[in-house]
Amino acid sequence: MSWLFGVKTNPVPPTAGGDDGSNPPNQPTSAPLSKSERKAMEAYRFDSSALERAAEAAKTLERSKHAREALELSKLQETTKQQEFIAKAKEYEAHMEQARVEQKRVDYEERRKLASEETKQQQLRAQYQDQLARKRYEEQLAQQQRVQEENLRKQEESVAKQEAMRRATIEHEIEAKEKNKLKLLEHEMRVKAKVERENRDLTLEQIRLKAQENRITVLESIKTGGSLLGAGAQALLTDWDKVLTAAGGLSLVALGIYTAKGATGVTARYIESRIGRPSLINETSRFTFKDMIAHPLKMVQKLKAKPSDALQGVVLQPTLEERLRDIAIATKNTKRNNGFYRNVLLHGAPGTGKTMFARKLAEHSGMDYAIMSGGDVAPMGKSGVTAIHKVFDWAKTSRRGVLLFVDEADAFLRKRSSEHISEDLRAALNAFLFRTSEQNQKFMLVLASNTPEQFDYALNDRLDEVVEFLLPGLAERERLIRLYFDKFVLQPASAGLKRFKVAEFDYGTVCSKMAKMCEGMSGREISKLGVSWQAAVYASEDGVLTEKMLLDRCKNAIHQHKQKMAWLSEQEKLDHKSITSGKPLNI
Template sequence: MSWLFGLNKGQASPPPDLPLPPPPVGGEGGEGGDKPKDKWSNFDPTGLERAAKAARDLDQSRHAKEALDLARMHEQTLQIEQQGKMKEYEAALEQLKGEQIRIQGEERRKTLGEETKQHQARAQYQDKLARQRYEDQLRQQQLLNDENLRKQEESVQKQEAMRKATIQHEMELRHKNEMLRIEAESKAKAKVERENADIIREQIRLKAAEHRQTVLESIRTAGTVFGEGFRAFVSDWDKVTATVAGLTLLAVGVYSARNATAVAGRYIEARLGKPSLVRETSRITVGEAIKHPIKMGRRLASKPQDALEGVVLNPMLEERVRDIAIATRNTQLNRGLYRNILMYGPPGTGKTLFAKKLAMHSGMDYAIMTGGDVAPMGRDGVTAMHKVFDWASSSRRGLLLFVDEADAFLRKRATEKISEDLRATLNAFLYRTGEQSNKFMLVLASNQPEQFDWAINDRVDEIVNFALPGLEERERLVRLYFDKYVLKPASEGKQRLKVAQFDYGLKCSQIAELTEGMSGREISKLGVAWQAAAYASEEGVLTEEMIDARVSDSIRQHQQKMQWLKNEKPEGGMKGLNPRQ
């Protein structure tokens, strides 16, 4: 609507019903450009004319009112927009003020921070100065103390020197007086001896004559007695014969007794004494019978036990070892030839325990030796090995000889670098086990059976793999040791042990699932740890949290051990240690 008032901002073309203005006369500047230019010289009144004409037309038009309303509304819209812009400007001003306040706050905080740093630096500097002053005071005090100490030491040294000088002077005076006294006594004694010299010489002469006479009389008397006795002995031939016979019999008796004692000792040692290589045995020895007579009596009165009592194995392995136990018992009853067994697998899977139970079930004695004890014996290893087998062969009930860690000395002779003494001991072992025996049964246990010499493998009749327990076996083991180390002590009431209320069966099942890969020995140690935890508590009560803590600790330790084993394990692994083989 701006064209109504002759205001055309964009210089748009006029409406079509208005006539075009006539062109200006003359050139730029009016008439010929001779008159001077003023501010109205370029004014064009045609626009005002057109606006006036448009206003007259608009007044005469029927849309005049609507046009005025539209113009008014447009003006109001412009005012509203202007007010909006003013509010936006005021908001921007307020935001700018807030930003200035924030910036001023930041500057103030920075200023406060810098002032704080300055105060801290000033305080640190003052503290440093105070410490330096204190150290200087201490240093001065130390120097003063050192000076006083030095003066005291000098004073003490002077006093000590004066005391030593006094003592030395006194000693010199005493020595001088002593020398004067000794000289006086010597002169007096010499004077007395000079005066009594004749008397003293006479006394010495009399004493010597008396002593000489006494000695001669003694020699004469002894010779007379000995000569008469010897003449009487020589003249009596019966006495001479009896004396010679007695001395001969005495010499023969001493010699015979000494040899007989040595033979008897070797026999007792071979038959009844325990060899040095045997660490543990159920066979009754003289020393054990003397030390523990009640224990020996109970052992003799004991009855055969089940071979798998207290031994938890998987069903297939349990069936196999039960067959071995039955066959061994029947062999012992019928005095047949025993079969040699090799048991291999990870540590703590029950090899030693089953060997003991097998001997007790079969009515045999057992003896346990370790392969690591053979190598340190050196040259004595051959003799010790023969003593072991001689002692084993003398058993009337039959002996189960269990060799733990057998791979320590039964290694391959061709590839392994073993000493000559160990090689000789191995040959002695092979010689004594070359044939089946009805006196002893050989049971070898090893974690690395692949290191055995081939001749050892040839002497083994049956190989049994003791693998790590599975889930069911672990649950049986957990329940067994929980009952042994926790429930029984708590129910018997002999020890200070109590158990909190929780589901024992569910807890044992959960522990069995968590202890995957652990051996029976590790699970038994877990039971001992529970008991120790209860004893260590103030009230002596074993709670579920304490059990979980010990289980977590054992699992962490087991994982650490497995990591160590993995780092030390050579490429290709060891088949004997594979828990799932």
Template sequence: MSWLFGINKGPKGEGAGPPPPLPPAQPGAEGGGDRSLGERPAPKDKWSNFDPTGLERAAKAARELEHSRYAKDALNLAQMQEQTLQLEQQSKLKEYEAAVEQLKSEQIRAQAEERRKTLSEETRQHQARAQYQDKLARQRYEDQLKQQQLLNEENLRKQEESVQKQEAMRRATVEREMELRHKNEMLRVEAEARARAKAERENADIIREQIRLKAAEHRQTVLESIRTAGTLFGEGFRAFVTDWDKVTATVAGLTLLAVGVYSAKNATLVAGRFIEARLGKPSLVRETSRITVLEALRHPIQVSRRLLSRPQDALEGVVVSPSLEARVRDIAIATRNTKKNRSLYRHILLYGPPGTGKTLFAKKLALHSGMDYAIMTGGDVAPMGREGVTAMHKLFDWANTSRRGLLLFVDEADAFLRKRATEKISEDLRATLNAFLYRTGQHSNKFMLVLASNQPEQFDWAINDRINEMVHFDLPGQEERERLVRMYFDKYVLKPATEGKQRLKLAQFDYGRKCSEVARLTEGMSGREIAQLAVSWQATAYASEDGVLTEAMMDTRVQDAVQQHQQKMCWLKAEGPGRGDEPSPS
């Protein structure tokens, strides 16, 4: 238990440890105060400052400890402490060794990193050197190319100069040759001219005598020919006049020839008019259901289907109000019975806003009655000018040749049937109107006249006198619009989407509710505008990526259609009141 006595034992616990180091000697110590600079100080005794009292106390403590009963425990404790110190020293030694190994590994890693950096730097330098060498090689190659190009240009320039010199020499040679040839030619011509003039002067009398002889011979030949022809013609005419049978036969032949030529000409004109009236289509007719020979030859299947088709309902696809539906149905029944009884047809006027179904009803009326229909427009009459009268007569001649009866539908009739008293109508149009009035002055069992107009107040009074019944087609109401929306939605959207033949699909939503909503939003719109709205739905679906028509897409197109309709109404109001085609509120 050296720690109890202030002494430090050795590793084996025997004796005291080495004494503490002595302080360094001071310059002014004993025995050295007056030494010279060259003398060394005398060594001082190391035990001069040793205190023996400590050893005495330690020895006394050791003796007491030996006689104490805890001596063995103290010794064991000291040994344990010594072992603990040794273990600590060993652990520190291992830590030191581990630190040394870690330092070595760090040094190895640092060396590897330094080597890697060195290799990378060498690689970069090699690349830079290679790039520089490549750049130098390209520069040398480009310099060589430039030098070669300059050399080639120089050689080409020299060759061009040589060629130009040779060409100049050749041109000069040719010009010299041409000049010499021209001089020789001129000399030759001059010599020939002098020789010819000399010969002509010498032979002038001979030449004149030859010309005189030839003229006399030609005159004698002509006179003899005239005498011979006169003699022959006189004898023939004398023989023809004295023979009355020949005279009679000649006169009869010439007469028959003139009659034949005149008859053939008139027969050709009559046959042409007959063929044109029965087989051809007049120029004023734009569309007709009447079958011609050419159409039968071109489309035999379609013509046979049309001939075998049954009469259709007059209001199939036509959506009108209940009161108007009852009235037009009565007209259809009366027209059909008129055709069956071969009675006289009545002329009808259909008037109202555009797009309300006037043309569609006229077609359905003709098909329902078993008649042919022909559609013409009033705007085609005015540009014909003087030919309008002839075209109008051809139209009615063609209509009178129909065996099934013809329904002549005149769309935009106010374009040429306007009042004759106004100064806006031309003389040609007035003559055409007179021809129309002449051909429609009496009722016929061959054709039925149906006029359609947005401005019936502009009709000539004679036209109003020929109309037997007037039917007003108004804009569709709420119920009619809903029927139209459902019909066109089914035709242009629902049916193509369910058949799967087109790139069109329909999203899942309440179709009936949506149609009712669209009918409510489209107030004031005509049937044609609603049909165009349905077509726009179809086009919107085609324009989408997946071809699916959603409810939001339909709403967008409805809003656009409503805005466009409002814009049209603004334009219509800006034109001023008094227009017959101004829509009435539904």
């Protein structure tokens, strides 16, 4: 079956007479062909009838009016088939190109894996070599250490032997000296005994004469004393006026001794309560008799001084400053009107200004301040109760009133149910609670603590105001840095001190920058930073404070602050976090 110009043609079977078309036309018939030759000829056999029908169809098509359209259609079909063949060829070429790219990618991946494996093997070999080198080095060190230990042992044995020989030599010398001393002493004793035997009669005679003279002297003294006492007794007994005078004199002497002793004790206690300072008070603005004599000008200046602002030089948060100012005004008016003072608890992180505010509060209200530490009570033992009573008795004698500031109050005012409190400390706590059980017009109690949750519950009942001091924020840190920069840098520089100058730079910008850097630092740490600025100037070669020196000292202070925080134990970190977190504590 075949197609010609789009027309289907069928092959014609071979004729019965054997004319299968194997012999070309107009040629004579040759000899019969073999089987292989016939098979070869069949490959070129074609159906001539089909060509005839095709020619007939072509003639019919030419005579048809659609012949041209059919020819064009056949051309278009042939063109379409050629384009499809070209597209398939290009698609085949694209597939081949993609196969080549994929093969290159596979080859590259294989090379990469091979390189990675080689690198890994090299690393393993390097690690193995390093381990071998380390083992060899450790073995060398161990060998050296064994050699050193052996040498040290031999040296110690040699030194021990030398020391033993030295001790034996010294002992032998001492023994020889002792023997020589014994022999010399024995010789001296023999000589002395021989001399004494030779002079025995002379010695006995001298002793006999001395004893006789001593006996005569004693007898004469007894006789003389007896005669004098007898004459005096006889004269006294015969005259009753003398007897009464002697008895009265002795009675007056005894009465004077006991009276002077009692008056001295009373006077000493009075002076101690009125003028002296109790042993628990570490610092006070109240002048003692000794201070009056030693510093009379300060006493006069203090009497003439006017009350100062309670928050002067104290930098705190605005809300806290407002509350403390209210407390200061109330305390001042309470003193003026002779009212009852209110007890205050100041709690918060160390170095946040609690002690400074207590001093300022006393000066502002016109009172005397007295500072004691709670840690001083425990070492006093049983005498702690007496010392507590002396403090309150001393405070009551003040005409101006006393602001008693107890720093680290939780050291002895902790819970009485605690296992860590001794009987003596419990007794001191009871004495303190007894003396503060009622409101007072003579003294004001201000307590400071970092851990107020340890206070005894009875003490919490004595507190009227609870104020929390937080670490300074950004605005407060900038105010503090500017304050201490003016105090420790600008004022000394403007005073014309030698080797103290300040370079030209923007002070305000540097202070703001340092305030951002000093996050988490307390007011005390920032004040120490100001002192370190002065130390930097004094340690410099030209005595000029530069911006770099300021920032370096600030970075050093921040590093020290972080190091101190790292030293805290876990429990201390929790306590410090609870103090600095800003959460109110339940007391």
